[in-house]
């Protein structure tokens with residue numbers, strides 16, 4: 256490798272400066288606070304996991320994983336999501352705790368990006384997992400919690416799209432006969448490449464009726480009435496169950512008062528392949544990409560020998576911050592600038608103010624590079640300079 260430029264960062268890695276950090280942290284506190292109110296307990300897990308277990312259970316594309324070797328020669332990954340690590344914890348350290356478990360997290364995740372991708376390879380997520388509850392009340396609870404968490408940040412005009420991976424799978428396998436061919440089409444849906452999907456369907460050696468059924472999937476978007484059309488498209492038992500799940504989901508969402516926020520999108524296919532049932536995404540402020548997503552994953556826990564039905568979601572803090580475009584105006588600290596003779600007096604004043612909850616910067620005059628810049632940076636600037644006993648406020 257050629258010598259990297261001194262200021263360059265690895266592909267997809269970002270520096271975050273104080274203005275952004277404060278805005279993001281306010282959002283984090285608001286969303287995490289909502290999760291706490293719903294009784295979710297926060298947990299932390301290591302940044303590194305074994306590739307063989309948690310890494311593969313996370314079920315994203317292998318080329319998106321950051322891999323490294325430990326001293327023993329085992330392959331590790333930088334965690335690409337928190338659902339698999341939490342499943343591991345639920346099945347090990349928390350194995351004596353009865354289901355359902357309500358856990359939450361706030362952490363950074365890693366997904367390697369293509370050089371051209373331009374997307375962050377490290378980002379923060381706040382989210383929850385509700386483990387050991389297979390009811391549609393649980394699906395509704397996590398969607399309602401996601402809505403409350405997003406709303407609590409002040410995000411306006413956000414929408415939630417809900418689908419069911421069981422429906423997509425049933426229809427595709429029903430028409431195509433095998434999972435491999437279904438996989439190709441799932442890939443188009445996952446990439447939201449509907450033009451590619453249509454083109455591919457038209458090329459398939461299928462009857463017009465079957466082609467129309469596959470194309471009909473793309474139309475299954477909208478209000479609850481979509482469910483009628485969905486029933487007509489497939490009579491596969493899994494598809495019927497999916498439609499029934501979604502009907503019940505709307506009852507739950509109505510009870511929470513959030514059904515108006517939710518649009519059905521039956522061609523929703525997620526980036527993680529562990530989903531088995533109701534899936535959903537949150538969109539806000541015309542961002543083209545979802546800023547939150549989640550769903551039911553009833554088969555993941557059995558990979559860790561504690562079979563359980565589960566659902567949950569994650570909110571991307573970076574995307575939410577982008578959608579909110581918070582004014583980067585935060586109350587700034589005041590500043591006491593002092594000369595050596597009055598240092599003790601200045602320190603005593605700062606201590607007093609900090610005890611009162613104020614944020615105070617103490618600055619030795621001799622360490623100041625530009626007095627003009629200092630007075631520009633702080634509106635509340637106090638001088639403890641020279642012999643004068645009383646502090647002057649700089650106007």
Ligand SMILES: N[C@@H](Cc1c[nH]c[nH+]1)C(=O)O
Nearest residue numbers: 336338549550567568569
């Ligand atoms: N782990 C998922 C979100 C999720 C949490 N629980 C279920 N799904 C993600 O990173 O997109």
